[in-house]
Amino acid sequence: MLHISRNDTNFEGVGMNSLKTLSSRKTGRRLARWIVGILITLLVVLFMPWQQNINGTGTVTALTPEDRPQTVQNIIAGRIEEWHVREGQTVQKGDTILVLSEIKDDYFDPNLPQRLSEQVGAKENAVEGYEMKIGALDNQLSALRNALRLSLQKARNKVLQSGAKVQSDSVDLANERIQFRIAEVRFERFQKGYQDGLFSKTDLESRELSFQSARAKLVSAENKLSISRQDLINSRIELSSIEAEYQKEIAKSVSDRSSAVSSLGDGQKELSELRNKVANVTVRRNQYVLRAPQSGVVVKALKQGVGETIKEGEAICTLQPLRPQMAVELYVKAMDVPLIQKGREVRLRFDGWPALQFSGWPSVSVGTFGGTVTVIDQVNSNNGEYRLLVTPNVNHDVQWPAQLRLGSGVYGWVMLDNVPVWYEIWRQLNGFPPSLKEEPKADYGKGGGK
Template sequence: MATRDHALSRFRTLANMRTPRPLRAFGLMVVFGLIAATFFMIYVPWVQTAYGAGQVIALNPQDRLQNVTALVPGRIEKWYVQDGQVVKEGDPIALIADNDPMLLQRLRAERSLAEAKVAAAASALSTARLDVGRTGTLFREGLASQRESELARIKVAEMEAVLAEARAAITQIDINLARQSLQTVRAPRDGVIQRISGGDKATMVSQGDVLASFAPTQTRRVVEIYVDGRDVPLIRRGQPVRLEFEGWPAIQFSGWPSVARGLFDGEVQQVDLAASTNGLFRVLVQEAKGKTRWPGEPYVRLGANARGWVAMEEVSVGFELWRQLNDFPLQNPALIEENQNGGTARKEKR
């Protein structure tokens, strides 16, 4: 030590050097920052979440976008609507005319002729039944042969077949008339005509061809999100979900739901048993009861993109950081509950 002091006395500049105050302050800040970060990662809670992205859909299949199709073949005679028009249930959308403009008149004439045939067949059948009775009486009295009696019965059977055929013809004509009455395509329910396929009198359509797309109103909306298969076993029905809708301003902190702004609450309604074609599992999310309602139209429409975070277990920030760096799965609530129950049981035994 004496040698060191003697050496320093020979280097006066070195002896007068001291650690700069800014450097000492920076060192203290680093030390206190490390201590604060340690306490922060140990004691500050973080809510684990399972992330998924999807879109807004209608829960009832009848409330989803539908195609209005032609019920009979023909040509488009007239349009009653245009794109974006609001319609009520039963309002006409388009009129389809048959290629033969006189078809309805001809069908009605055929029906009148068929009715006349039915009447004639019914009269002939009544006469044939009378002949059977008379021939039977004569046969019992020995005035007619058995052959004549059998021919009379055969005549009755033939008349019954003719009458049945005439009635079947009337039924077929009625079916054709009913089909022609479907030439006016009507709105299946209240909604909006989203897009018309187009066409005029020169456009031929077949049965089942799409004429327009129709979007019903007053739908019950849900959000479908697709979640990774590693997180799906941990998702249960009724779990809370935080949702962010496309176009709606939001600030998200998935681990601190109380800090996030612009997000809406939901709850898990259903988890699909099988994976979708994209390899992910679909989770349906409905509005949470007693919470802020989701934005309505026109702010959030059917088909709008959405992102969701399913709330899982609460852990420390340090644990969550360690889990994500190692790419470990989320905490299993069943295992946590089992460990807690096991610890309680051991204490009771003691």
């Protein structure tokens, strides 16, 4: 002792059982047995099977896009006149959500459909008139072509007749020339005979009259041939002029018909535009009442009050479809995606439901729910992780809670193959990825849960 204090410390006779226990041999053997038992237990645990898994976080969603929350949008611009729903109300497909009124001055006229119908009727009459005009011009063209054919045939016949007359007059002229030559020879012979005293003055004068008559006939034949040739030329000119004149009339009719066809096309275009406008006005007036696209619950109104104006395609409210097919979207790291296949079992822990999870021993977990990997995205999300869609395991004995809401938080484990505990500890210490020994079977993920 250091004898710092004047009071002596004497433990003799004091009842201190702890000190007495430490000094016993029985206590030492008991402690050794405990240590050995713990070591053996730890050794046994190291060789127990451990199911590898990949964890991820996500939210509750719907499997199909049509079951996910959607915004109800209006097609036309308008002014809110009356609300027919409130937030949290259940609506059926086709129920009225709100009523709009018109804000564009082009549609203010209450009798606009009637006036457009009158315009359509007038334009239909105009189109019918154009069609009748085209028909009349077609008949006129047909008549002109028939008249041209007959006139050309008549003119060709006249040309043939003039040609035949020219040939006939040419023959007559040749004959008269022969007669004139004969009369000329006889007259010369009679002149010589008169000089020789063989013929009298009377005979010479008679022969001279015959010669003059033959000359007159020759001149007449030449004139007739010249006239016949002129008639032939005139016939040919008339033939050409007839064709040119009728072609001019036909061209004018064709031009008038083309103008009528063009006017008909314009009229049909305007008529189509008017009919389209009538249909648009009818459809637009049906859009004054905004209806629910499907059955669901009105989650939140994005426009408030009465009298507020909204634009085309602007969101009015958010609608959650009824009875969606629940699913969970989990986000896992890119390095873990190759180890996951469709059909893998997933254990899920939902926010708000207490659970005790042993990730390597899912059979002893409490408060978790089973699922199956249904979809694996081919591209990563904005956060760099890949999304998995997990659907309920239909063969699991515990159904997902009916109180689940879309958007609730979820923590999940995708179950892989079984390995010893020591291997899993060694893998975790070295940062190695999980191992994949075999592909999932057709019934992989079946079985009960607690």
